[in-house]
Amino acid sequence: MFSLQTIFGSGKQFFDLLDEAADAAHASTKALVALLKDPTAVPSLDAFKLARQRERIASDKINHALVDSFITPIEREDIESLGSALYKIPKQVERFADRYDLARHHLADIDFAPRGVMLEQAAGVVVEMVRELRSMRLEKMSKLNERLRVLEAEADRLLLEMHRELYSGKLDAADMFLLKEFFEILEKAIDRCREAGVVAYQIVLKNS
Template identity: 30%
Template sequence: MRFRLTPRDTSFYDLFAASADNILTGSKLLLELLGAEPESRPDIAERMRAVEHAGDDATHAIFHQLNSSFITPFDREDIYRLASCLDDIMDHMEEAVDLVVLYEVEELPKGVEQQIEVLARAAELTAEAMPQLRTMSHLTEYWIEVNRLENQADRVHRKLLAHLFNNGAYDAIEIMKLKQIVDVLEEAADAFERVANTVESIVVKES
């Protein structure tokens, strides 16, 4: 760790932890969606929307703190990038649930549960990692595992696309609907990886 002569605002750590905890809550709603009957999905979407709004509030709190702080715990650009990437995760998860409801999807294609399970595990790891930014320690395994999970998500996504286009069980409109949903879930996995890569960059700079 570099020695600093000036005090640093430590409230950012709590704000990042709150943002990650909110994402974990959202991932649990995604898991709930898997076993839900179509008529109960609008309620899940409404609760997810509330979680997404809480995520927006957490992101705005970080930006407000960033704009009002003279000394920050690490580079301002990294704080902005990390907050934005965390916000992206929540946006993608909320969008996926909303699309399922808006498109009136009766049954999600086989493989979506694997996508969501990967996201749920990445959310757990991210929620565990954010408090550790205070010490910049024990984070290597976090970004390695999230990158592994993102590679797994890529493979699942490709298999899902092949299933949609090669199965013959879906008409063209249904394929378009389902493809948009699985693509948004893949974007959430990509956003988790961007968070992990940002954390790695921060730790390298601060070491």
């Protein structure tokens, strides 16, 4: 006798699609670290555009699957929320990269690389958290959530140091305005990782 799960599928493809979205977000942060570690190199934004394209494809697949599937492994609203949170990460990273490419001649004395590394590490933890949804292990997810919280706190500390430099009086008004924009974009990218992690953690809390 066939079960409904056999007829309609188990919905496990959603985990694969969320993995794709998380991997694309992580790829965008890796590209940013490469860009920031070698500011003298001729930049290429192809990696950022590819990551955004991968993210859009994964997001479209998730939306179509939600329409077509009778069964989902977790609540539909949770899938939508996590997919949306993941989508915002490479979008914010590409925004930073586009502006950095245009204004890099004004940023020669600013080392964004340590903050970029923090962002890449945070995105890496998000990848682990999304993959952990298959097993719904609360203890493991709690540890990953704490790792992400610590990274966010450290990133906030580093960004605060940059703000001290910003308001040190050494910069003119134009440079202050420019750097403030970059600080806020980078800070928001890290916040996007944290938001995605919180959604993943809450899913496990609800289903464990």
